[in-house]
Amino acid sequence: MNVSVIGGGVTGLVTAYKLSKEGHKVTIFESSYFLGGQASVVNLGGYKIERGYHHLFRNDTEIIELIDELNLSNSLKWYKSSVGMYSNKKLYPFSTPKDLLNYKPISILSRFKLGLVSLYLKRQKNWKKYEKVTAQNWMKKHVGNEIYNKVWGPLLKAKFGFFYNKVNMSWFWSKMITRFASRNKKGEEILGYLIHSFDELIEELVKRIEENGGMILLNSKVISINHTSNRVNNIEYVKSNTVNKFDTDLVIATIPNYELKNLINFETDYQKKLDTAEYLGASVFILKLNKRFSKYYWINIIDEDVPFLGLIEHTNLVEKKYYGNEHILYITNYLHYKDDVFSKDKDDLLNEYIDHLKIINPKFNKDWIKNYIYNSVSAAQPLLPVNYSLIKPSFKSPIKNLYVGNTSQIYPEDRGTNYSVKIAGEIVSLIIKEFK
Ligand SMILES: Cc1cc2nc3c(=O)[nH]c(=O)nc-3n(C[C@H](O)[C@H](O)[C@H](O)COP(=O)(O)OP(=O)(O)OC[C@H]3O[C@@H](n4cnc5c(N)ncnc54)[C@H](O)[C@@H]3O)c2cc1C
DSSP, X not given: OEEEEEOOBHHHHHHHHHXXXXXXXXXXXXXXXXXXXXXXXXXXXXXXXXXXXXXXXTTOHHHHHHHHHTTOGGGEEEEEOOEEEEETTEEEEOSSHHHHHTOTTSOHHHHHHHHHHHHHHHHOOOGGGTTTSBHHHHHHHHHHXXXXXXXXXXXXXXXXXXGTTTSBXXXXXXXXXXXXXXXXXXXXXXXXXXXXXXXXXXXXXXXXXXXXTOEEESSOEEEEEEXXXXXXXXXXXXXXXXXXXXXXXXXXXXXXXXHHHHHOOOOSHHHHHHHHOEEEXXXXXXXXXXXXXXXXXXXXXXXXXXXXXXXXXXXXXXXXXXXXXXXXXXXXXXXXXXXXXXXXXXXXXXXXHHHHHHHHSTTOXXXXXXXXXXXXXXXXXXXXXXXXXXXXXXXXXSSTTEEXXXXXXXXXXXXXXXXXXXXXXXXXXXXXXXXX
């Protein structure tokens, strides 16, 4: 079949790769000038680094298998992570059970309780009971006000902003499962990284797709999916200011739901389901520093005065020798896509953040910054409400030869490259079954 894949992120590339292996003629349409979507990289003066920090967990089995299939296993390295919490204007280690027991911002009783409730959640298998309740309500009931107000509540607010009190508890449950699954016997978290960046995976997928006869069109924004009698006949896309028509037998759309709505409106219940997911955007600075900012890979900010939610020092996970012995620090924020931050001047925004970096690490100086890059992503995190399993849109749309695969269908797990690989596999299996 002549297959069109809309979107050249991980979901689109893996879908295209798998279908091209089955002998289908695939064409990928990607609106941007680069591939990889949210897992894409930039060149930061001589080396590649993800636009948004990326790592893998031990239980990311689907992507680990794909990396193996593509003969990239030698590049996948596993590192000990380190987590800090910035609370009461102080940095506390928060990597191991021992760190939790020494975590001063909460009482000793709450520390034990936090450990026990986390262990309890890790042992739960039936996530469906958690989707019925918001994370906020579950936490307040089961861990009490101190832990909610000083640990989990601020983390929820930081991650989901205006939506923090609507997100369902199964999201938090799945986060616990993933975090525990990536721990070694000493309770240390182990995270994976492709040593030459996630681009190694993207490039290999591109190579295989092209070897299998596939075609990739960059700077090609799809603007409509045209159908008659419940079948897509063609899609239209804009390249170099020209509208082109492309006849196709099958379409897989891997773009966010709000973008898909601009290309086709299903006018059925299916559309209502697609409309349920809201999205948070991400605003990310990548700083190249000549000094180490802290000893932690990941710092959660539990302080409402600080205008960002996390600091991720990539070179505290992966050796700095891969980055010219310099240090890479991400400053990250998840925000409503209409938030003022997205329209601010980036130098001004960075200056505002620098004042806070100086408070977190009083030795920090602006001169440490050798270079920086700013990125934003509009569909960084889907926001899925209670009982979403009853609403989640199927991969198969009401149009016979149109499939949909995006992060709003990753559930109850948190979105991530592993699950993009997983849903790509599921969509391809459905297609093979339907069209054999
Ligand atoms: C800051 C940040 C940190 C993250 N950290 C991790 C991590 O540590 N580990 C992990 O596994 N995952 C992480 N993720 C999540 C992971 O990157 C995503 O879940 C995954 O890459 C989503 O892939 P996708 O293909 O579904 O979507 P996307 O990557 O969003 O791809 C969709 C593509 O469609 C294109 N497109 C949109 N509209 C059109 C159109 N009309 N026509 C043509 N093309 C179009 C877009 O340009 C884009 O390339 C992170 C994400 C962010 C934002």
